[in-house]
Amino acid sequence: MNEITFNKPYLTGKETAYICEAVRMMQLSGNGEFTKRCQSFFEKKYGFKKCLLTTSCTDALEMAAMLCNLQKGDEVIVPSYTFVSSALAFVREGAKIVFADSMSENPNIDANQIEALITPRTKVIVPVHYAGVACDMDAIMNIAEKHNLIVVEDAAQAIDSYYKGRLLGTIGHLSTFSFHETKNIISGEGGMLCINDERFTARAEIIWEKGTNRAKFFRGEIDKYNWVDTGSSFLPSEIIAAFLWAQIESMEKIQQKRKSLWEKYYELLSPLAEKQKIKLPQIPDYATNNGHLFYLVCNSLQERTMLINELKKHDILAVFHYQSLHKSDYYSASHDGRILLNSDRYTDCLVRLPMYYELQNSDIERICNVIAELYR
Numbered sequence: 001m002n003e004i005t006f007n008k009p010y011l012t013g014k015e016t017a018y019i020c021e022a023v024r025m026m027q028l029s030g031n032g033e034f035t036k037r038c039q040s041f042f043e044k045k046y047g048f049k050k051c052l053l054t055t056s057c058t059d060a061l062e063m064a065a066m067l068c069n070l071q072k073g074d075e076v077i078v079p080s081y082t083f084v085s086s087a088l089a090f091v092r093e094g095a096k097i098v099f100a101d102s103m104s105e106n107p108n109i110d111a112n113q114i115e116a117l118i119t120p121r122t123k124v125i126v127p128v129h130y131a132g133v134a135c136d137m138d139a140i141m142n143i144a145e146k147h148n149l150i151v152v153e154d155a156a157q158a159i160d161s162y163y164k165g166r167l168l169g170t171i172g173h174l175s176t177f178s179f180h181e182t183k184n185i186i187s188g189e190g191g192m193l194c195i196n197d198e199r200f201t202a203r204a205e206i207i208w209e210k211g212t213n214r215a216k217f218f219r220g221e222i223d224k225y226n227w228v229d230t231g232s233s234f235l236p237s238e239i240i241a242a243f244l245w246a247q248i249e250s251m252e253k254i255q256q257k258r259k260s261l262w263e264k265y266y267e268l269l270s271p272l273a274e275k276q277k278i279k280l281p282q283i284p285d286y287a288t289n290n291g292h293l294f295y296l297v298c299n300s301l302q303e304r305t306m307l308i309n310e311l312k313k314h315d316i317l318a319v320f321h322y323q324s325l326h327k328s329d330y331y332s333a334s335h336d337g338r339i340l341l342n343s344d345r346y347t348d349c350l351v352r353l354p355m356y357y358e359l360q361n362s363d364i365e366r367i368c369n370v371i372a373e374l375y376r
């Protein structure tokens, strides 16, 4: 039997042609033709006020954190069950992270518990749309409005997914996406900051361009550019943007395929879920699925270890991820001590199954057979 790997980047075939085109045009640094094409695609198709490509979602989160203008000790509410960057970007700006628990039905932040975490120092809420499934954004935006907070959606996994018909990333004041090779649409490393609240647009462009007003200069709005604010080098080169453009052109095809693979997993594993041997992803009525990742939740850490080992014996690579951030080496001493049961349960019991464009239905049958045999 051939090995079934966990992730395999998908190439549309156009990537190198567009990179050659970028090289021929001899504009290799950032904010050129391909960057503009990618940004305006997202702005026009989805109605973002402004999109800025970045070198990663982590960088986009750092830009968002800088735009929030935090003072030392300001508080930011972040789910504990997420990737490090969702919290790290704000810690670098001097913020104190107040970790929120996940819901019991899926790993997203439990919106019902947010209000109890708010203090006079709270400035930002960071909902993370785990597996591309929406958080309860109406509830979160209402809380933010009531307490005058900024909402930064970490939509790293959520490209082309929706909340009550609204695209994820268009609802919060700011949002961030990832084009890392493990995501649906990729450029190796890569990301994007999206701005929905226009009060952030001008400063975002400056932070993006090393604290200068160079973007304004390039548009001919000023006759020389200057150092005007903080910032860094957040924009990717045209080579990265050219790669991304090829992916964007095939986005619909990629999403269709991933969603159909997801459905296949769901169908074949449903009998085990009905017998309560495992739990399958629950997608609330307000959310859609974008086929980003397929996970199941085991009943215990021991069962998960057994499952991963059994799959490995059959040359199938399954992985777990996210160790509760409130228990991390770096931040646990700063956590306020609250117990976050759901976050810890996903840490111990969630397993991700192989998911990539070239995965076959027959591969999924093989994977699900191994799982069914184990639980028999």
Ligand SMILES: *Cc1c(COP(=O)(O)O)cnc(C)c1O
Binding pocket: 055, 056, 057, 058, 059, 082, 083, 085, 086, 128, 154, 156, 157, 177, 178, 179, 180, 189, 190, 191
């Ligand atoms: C992948 C991911 C990130 C980081 O994205 P990079 O582009 O690798 O920086 C951040 N948050 C979440 C939820 C992610 O899944």
